[in-house]
Every structure is written in C-alpha cells, then in structure tokens.
C-alpha cells in the first residue's frame with residue numbers, strides 16, 4: 001500500500017494492487033500488539049491500526065484499483081502476471097511492477113529437530129493467526145523454540161489467554177528479538193529463558209507430549225549429559241523469517257540463495273529493469289516503519305522508471 | 311537500590327540505570343528521550359502496560375476484533391482485565407478507535423477497538 005500510494009503521488013495514474021487475502025494489511029492484521037508507527041506516525045499503534053491508516057489513505061485514491069483474494073500464480077520476464085480470483089483466472093501485463101510479498105517463517109525442517117511428527121508443532125506466526133484472527137487457542141502448555149520477536153510476543157499472548165509457557169529455548173547466547181519484547185513479554189510473565197540451548201527432540205505419538213532440550217557449546221555442538229525435558233502439548237518455532245521471492249525467481253530475477261532476496265546493488269532494484277521489490281521481501285526489517293519507508297522509495301523509483309521510458 | 315531497566319517505549323530499547331529509595335526514583339541515567347524518563351518513574355512507582363487482546367464477535371465479517379487499552383493500565387490489573395475481555399461479545403459494526411468499555415476497570419483508560427469491521 002505504501003508503494004502504491006507513493007507511486008501515485010509521483011504521478012502514476014493506473015495502478016492495480018493485488019492482495020491474496022480477503023482484506024488489506026497483510027500480516028499486520030494479526031499483529032495486535034503495540035509498537036508500530038513510532039517512527040512513521042510518531043505514535044504508538046497496534047498492527048491493525050497501522051494498517052488501517054494506509055487502508056484509509058489508499059481507499060481515497062480512485063486511480064488505485066484494489067483486487068482482493070487475488071493470488072498470483074505466474075510471473076514472466078516481461079512482467080505479465082497471471083492471478084486467480086474466486087471463479088476466474090486473469091492475466092495482466094504491467095509496465096512496471098513492485099513486489100511486496102513479504103516473508104514467510106523458517107520452519108522446523110530448517111533447524112533440524114529430531115523426533116516424531118506429532119500434531120502440536122506450529123510456527124509462531126501461525127499460532128498468532130489462530131489466536132488473533134481465528135480465535136482458537138492451539139495449546140495449553142507451550143515451549144517456544146527460538147527467541148525471535150514473534151515467538152516472544154506469542155509467549156505473552158499464550159499467557160494472557162490462560163495457557164502456560166514452560167520455556168523459551170534459544171541456541172544463541174542472547175535473544176534474537178528486541179529487548180523490549182524480552183522485558184514485556186518474558187520477564188513480565190516470569191517465563192524461563194534458556195540460552196545456549198536447543199531443542200534436540202520432540203516427543204509424542206499423536207500430539208506433542210514433551211520436548212528434550214540440550215545445552216550447546218560456543219560452536220553450537222551439543223554438550224552430552226545436559227538434557228532437560230519439558231512436558232508440553234505445543235511447540236512454537238520462532239527462528240526467523242525468510243523473504244518470499246519465488247515469483248520473481250520464476251520470472252528470472254537473480255536470487256541470492258543464502259538469503260532468498262534478490263541480488264542487487266541498489267535498494268529495491270532487481271536484475272530485471274522495471275521490476276522492483278520492497279519491504280521484507282527485499283530484506284528482512286525489524287520494524288514495519290522501515291518497511292513503509294522503503295516501500296515508498298520503491299513507489300517513487302517505479303514512477304521514475306515509467307517517466308524515463310516514455 | 312540500583313537497578314537496570316530496559317525502556318520499552320520504543321524499539322531502541324535503551325538500558326536505564328535507576329536508583330530507587332522507598333519505592334521512589336531518585337536517580338536515572340541512560341535514557342535518550344523524555345519518554346524513557348516517564349517509563350522509569352512508572353516502572354518503579356507503579357508499573358503499567360498497554361494491554362492488547364481480541365474479543366469475540368457475533369454475526370460480523372471477522373470472528374475476532376483486536377482491542378487495546380487506550381492508555382497503560384497497572385500491571386497488577388492485567389489478569390482481571392483479561393477475564394473481563396473474555397466475556398465481551400461485539401454484535402455491531404465497529405470502527406478503529408471505537409470505545410468498547412469506557413473507563414475500563416476504573417483505570418481511566420478505555421478499552422478500544424483497533425480494527426474496522428462491518429456486519
């Protein structure tokens with residue numbers, strides 16, 4: 001939305017915004033906690049409130065057509081997009097394209113936890129969606145693997161909803177999340193944090209029954225004999241985000257395989273001229289305010305690209 | 311008594327060094343803006359938090375409406391606040407900022423909606 005508004009402000013007249021969800025705002029809608037907007041709006045807002053500011057703005061601009069429930073399935077080098085919408089398959093060719101596809105969460109598979117495959121293992125963001133959007137509590141006794149911000153925030157959310165968070169287990173020496181989240185989500189609720197530990201095994205037949213954690217040395221190797229066991233019915237994985245860029249990869253944009261972001265020497269640009277990437281899909285930011293500011297730059301770059309082409 | 315606090319007012323997370331006597335702040339270092347000073351005083355004298363949660367709807371487009379307190383409420387009230395929030399049902403269209411409960415738990419803060427939702 002920030003990119004579309006900025007492109008419009010820079011003179012672009014015909015903008016199509018494709019959103020796969022049934023409402024605008026993306027992940028912000030499930031981030032109901034505060035801490036957004038301090039830089040951008042000079043106010044402390046929750047995620048939905050932050051999104052709402054942009055939704056209000058964008059709805060005032062008739063030149064921006066918003067298409068919800070629109071899932072892009074194909075993208076080619078000449079910027080032809082194919083998307084599905086309930087009941088239809090549509091193709092549209094853009095002269096300039098801005099991708100704001102964000103991130104997805106790293107999964108259990110990426111951090112190699114041994115054990116069985118019972119139900120009850122969630123990514124932190126999925127648990128957040130279940131609680132905050134669907135109104136479902138995924139479990140009662142929770143262990144969190146990793147101390148990313150979403151994991152910390154979900155620790156508090158589970159505690160508030162009456163579940164018990166048994167432990168947050170972080171392989172590094174210190175938290176990956178913001179300090180403020182450690183204070184208000186972990187310390188406020190006296191949740192034990194285990195640094196230099198990793199979950200070595202998830203146990204349980206149909207449902208998670210417990211996890212085993214083990215202490216690791218400076219090279220992240222397990223220290224034998226340091227096993228601790230936590231009884232729990234739920235494990236949340238919060239080990240970071242990875243940019244979602246499969247579509248532009250499909251179109252032939254060069255992707256850095258390590259970070260899954262586009263290979264680029266300049267902010268928001270990719271190896272295909274006129275194809276821009278903004279926000280978390282370009283690089284993972286800590287705060288949404290930076291994402292909006294970055295996206296505005298992308299919007300202006302796109303407008304400039306169009307001006308030069310005419 | 312000397313204590314280290316992490317200011318949570320913004321993502322910068324300044325580490326504040328505070329000295330308190332009889333529950334009052336007597337010395338403060340490490341803050342980088344007035345909000346940090348306010349936070350330190352509150353944290354020593356009466357710790358407060360903005361509470362965010364969700365409430366259930368009936369017959370609306372969304373199943374859950376996110377809510378928050380308009381101002382920080384005492385940390386000690388949070389449990390009570392949650393047991394109140396669980397009881398609420400929203401049945402009418404709502405806009406961001408609409409007051410759901412005025413003067414929530416007598417804290418002076420209102421419980422407000424943080425998302426628009428129509429029927």
Ligand code: SF4
Nearest residue numbers: 317319320323324346
């Ligand atoms: S003291 Fe000011 S700058 Fe530092 S964390 Fe607190 S609010 Fe932010």
